[in-house]
Amino acid sequence: MALSLIDLFLIALICLALPIESWVAVKLAERHMDKGPSRARSWLYAYSIVSLWVIAGLALWLGIIHQGRSLADFGFGWPAGWRGQLPWALALIATGPFLYYWLRITRQADARKAVREAIDASGGYNPIIARNRSEFCQFLGLGFTAGVTEEVIFRAYLLMLFAMVMPLWLAVLLALIAFCLPHAYQGMIGVIQSFVMGAVLTGIVLLGGSIWPAVLLHIAVDWLGALINWTLVKTEPEDALHANPS
Numbered sequence: 001m002a003l004s005l006i007d008l009f010l011i012a013l014i015c016l017a018l019p020i021e022s023w024v025a026v027k028l029a030e031r032h033m034d035k036g037p038s039r040a041r042s043w044l045y046a047y048s049i050v051s052l053w054v055i056a057g058l059a060l061w062l063g064i065i066h067q068g069r070s071l072a073d074f075g076f077g078w079p080a081g082w083r084g085q086l087p088w089a090l091a092l093i094a095t096g097p098f099l100y101y102w103l104r105i106t107r108q109a110d111a112r113k114a115v116r117e118a119i120d121a122s123g124g125y126n127p128i129i130a131r132n133r134s135e136f137c138q139f140l141g142l143g144f145t146a147g148v149t150e151e152v153i154f155r156a157y158l159l160m161l162f163a164m165v166m167p168l169w170l171a172v173l174l175a176l177i178a179f180c181l182p183h184a185y186q187g188m189i190g191v192i193q194s195f196v197m198g199a200v201l202t203g204i205v206l207l208g209g210s211i212w213p214a215v216l217l218h219i220a221v222d223w224l225g226a227l228i229n230w231t232l233v234k235t236e237p238e239d240a241l242h243a244n245p246s
Contacts, residue, residue, distance in 0.1 A: 006062050007161055013055060014158055019181035021051060026185040029128060038135060041128055045138045049145045056149035059157040074156040075211035087208035091217035094200060098224040106231055109239055115232060129229045136230045143226055147219030151211045154179040155202060172202055197221065 003011075029044040063069040071077070079087060105111045130136040154175055162171030176198045183194040201214040 003161060003165060004067065006066060010059055010062065011158070011161065013058070014153055015178045015181065018051075018055060018153075019184060022048070022182040023185050025051075026128060038132065041130065041135050042138055044128055045135070045142045049142055052145050052149040052153075056152040059153060063157065073160065074152065075160075075205060075209065076156070077210055078212065079208040079210040084208050084210065087204045087210070087213035088216075090204055090207070091213040091220075094217055095220045095224070098221055098228075102224050102228050102231065105228060109235075112232060112235055112239055115228075116236075119232075129233070130226065131233055136226065139226045140223060143222030144219055146222055147215050150179070151201065151205075151215045151218055154198070155205045155214060156211050159202065159205070172199075172206075176202065 025044055025047055029040045032040040032043075060074065063074065064071070079085065105115060130139040158178055159171055159175040162174050166174075176195055179198040180191045180194045183190050186194070197218075201218060204214045204217065205211055
């Protein structure tokens with residue numbers, strides 16, 4: 001099956017424009033940190049939310065309205081049978097380590113110290129991490145958005161298109177690379193983490209034929225990551241006081 005011009009346009013938008021846009025948006029926010037870091041981060045969160053929903057909406061709208069595809073073609077069907085329930089179980093299991101990690105750093109100052117040292121060793125805190133309660137709530141909105149829209153964009157749409165014109169293993173690999181590109185601003189460690197997480201999400205989608213378990217896992221991981229970072233930020237003054245008593 002040949003890809004249409006609409007498909008080629010969206011592939012270019014996802015694989016080329018989205019990574020460039022993400023990189024530029026982060027760099028613009030970083031440049032304005034000295035003028036108002038909270039405002040810069042809030043702008044970045046809002047901009048990212050809007051751009052992701054626009055691209056996901058375009059993929060669904062053009063695919064359904066102009067090409068006659070159904071929501072089921074995009075993986076929106078509800079998984080049925082034992083094979084359909086297995087991805088839900090895998091999603092919950094995959095969430096476990098992140099939940100354990102968050103609970104551990106919540107309760108143990110030594111664990112928080114180890115995480116901060118690891119962050120410092122890798123180049124320090126990411127400047128887009130939420131630093132106050134308002135930013136944290138906005139970041140949760142971004143995490144929800146990414147969990148839904150990135151599964152639509154990279155698993156439901158892009159993977160489906162690639163699988164139409166190439167072997168499945170190659171379609172999976174190219175979709176994973178495309179998923180990693182918008183995360184390039186996080187550095188090599190962030191790209192590797194995105195690739196591994198994307199592989200897990202892709203496996204869950206392929207196993208059950210539905211994106212919903214992957215959406216659940218994606219949102220859970222993003223939210224738990226936000227909670228971990230917020231816990232480190234919130235406890236930083238207290239931990240510093242205990243580490244350097246007067």
